Amino acid sequence: MSEPLFERLALIGIGLIGSSLALNARTNGLARHIAIATRRKETLDKAEELGLGDSYHLEASEAVADADFVILCVPVGSCGAITREIAPHLKAGAIVSDVGSVKGAVIAQMAPHLPSSVHFVPAHPLAGTEQSGPQAGFLELFTNRWSILTPPEGTDPAAVTRVEAFWQGCGSNVETMTAEHHDLVLAIVSHVPHLIAYNIVGTAADLETVTQSEVVKFSASGFRDFTRIAASDPTMWRDVFLTNRDAVLEMLARFSEDLATLQRAIRWGDGDTLFDLFTRTRAIRRNVIEAGQDTAKPNFGREPASGERAGTKG
Ligand SMILES: NC(=O)C1=CN([C@@H]2O[C@H](COP(=O)(O)OP(=O)(O)OC[C@H]3O[C@@H](n4cnc5c(N)ncnc54)[C@H](O)[C@@H]3O)[C@@H](O)[C@H]2O)C=CC1
Numbered sequence: 386m387s388e389p390l391f392e393r394l395a396l397i398g399i400g401l402i403g404s405s406l407a408l409n410a411r412t413n414g415l416a417r418h419i420a421i422a423t424r425r426k427e428t429l430d431k432a433e434e435l436g437l438g439d440s441y442h443l444e445a446s447e448a449v450a451d452a453d454f455v456i457l458c459v460p461v462g463s464c465g466a467i468t469r470e471i472a473p474h475l476k477a478g479a480i481v482s483d484v485g486s487v488k489g490a491v492i493a494q495m496a497p498h499l500p501s502s503v504h505f506v507p508a509h510p511l512a513g514t515e516q517s518g519p520q521a522g523f524l525e526l527f528t529n530r531w532s533i534l535t536p537p538e539g540t541d542p543a544a545v546t547r548v549e550a551f552w553q554g555c556g557s558n559v560e561t562m563t564a565e566h567h568d569l570v571l572a573i574v575s576h577v578p579h580l581i582a583y584n585i586v587g588t589a590a591d592l593e594t595v596t597q598s599e600v601v602k603f604s605a606s607g608f609r610d611f612t613r614i615a616a617s618d619p620t621m622w623r624d625v626f627l628t629n630r631d632a633v634l635e636m637l638a639r640f641s642e643d644l645a646t647l648q649r650a651i652r653w654g655d656g657d658t659l660f661d662l663f664t665r666t667r668a669i670r671r672n673v674i675e676a677g678q679d680t681a682k683p684n685f686g687r688e689p690a691s692g693e694r695a696g697t698k699g
């Protein structure tokens with residue numbers, strides 16, 4: 386077997402993304418030693434029970450000592466404080482990364498704490514589910530999904546290449562862009578859709594004329610999809626909206642204008658406007674399927690089969 390890409394990988398936070406990375410690092414031989422840190426003992430014990438790592442730490446600073454690759458897999462709002470805590474313990478030449486759904490704010494929080502002796506290569510896998518915790522991870526999560534790298538200007542290209550190789554080793558396709566562009570794109574393709582899901586499920590739950598049991602009983606498939614998305618982790622998504630504020634507000638403003646156009650078309654019986662939009666959007670769905678990004682493909686927006694979950698053998 387070839388040499389692993391990294392000697393010691395430290396995963397700080399071991400939820401859905403951290404545990405999926407641990408499974409990939411182990412199975413695909415990406416790191417010789419996997420050090421796992423999380424602040425809650427209960428979560429750490431669960432990770433150990435699932436056999437996700439080689440060493441387990443309640444102190445992130447212990448996990449990063451001597452690590453050549455450190456990945457923060459925590460809600461974006463916690464990245465700054467953790468970086469401050471681990472910074473004095475980082476080995477010179479180590480690569481520090483994250484998996485946060487927002488990049489500009491994460492870089493702004495992390496970069497000031499990092500010593501100049503380490504390389505900083507932020508990343509974001511466009512792959513996930515509404516599940517969280519160490520038991521939620523599965524090996525195929527990143528297979529054929531995109532992972533975006535947003536290295537700040539001046540980052541050592543060799544460090545970027547190694548992080549790219551790591552994500553490719555997890556089965557991802559990799560693209561590099563600026564953090565600002567990432568945050569704008571993700572606002573429309575991921576963050577605003579989640580907000581819409583949270584809002585529509587909340588609106589349905591609050592309706593006085595429709596009981597909760599009717600919402601459950603008569604959920605058509607479209608609404609069921611919204612309830613899946615709206616079951617996503619509250620801490621993670623609170624942090625996403627608070628940290629990608631400007632891009633989300635910009636996309637929401639556009640969304641609201643377009644929604645007002647549809648509202649007017651319905652009020653005035655303007656079927657052409659509705660038909661034209663629905664025809665255009667149908668074509669977009671066809672392109673999504675051709676690009677292999679539909680929900681029927683492995684792992685995006687589906688529950689993993691029972692045998693695929695973290696810690697399950699085979
Ligand atoms: N869930 C998803 O579908 C995706 C999530 N992401 C990003 O990945 C990151 C992690 O998300 P998930 O794995 O889904 O979350 P999760 O909720 O499953 O796991 C988060 C982990 O971080 C730990 N944690 C939280 N605060 C901590 C702290 N201060 N110190 C140490 N550990 C701490 C928690 O105990 C837990 O182990 C987030 O930044 C999220 O934006 C990226 C792509 C997809």
Ligand SMILES: O=C(O)C(=O)Cc1ccc(O)cc1
Pocket residue numbers: 485486510511512513514515575614685686
């Ligand atoms: O569960 C879903 O449908 C998702 O959209 C998963 C997801 C959530 C957050 C990300 O930053 C990337 C992917």
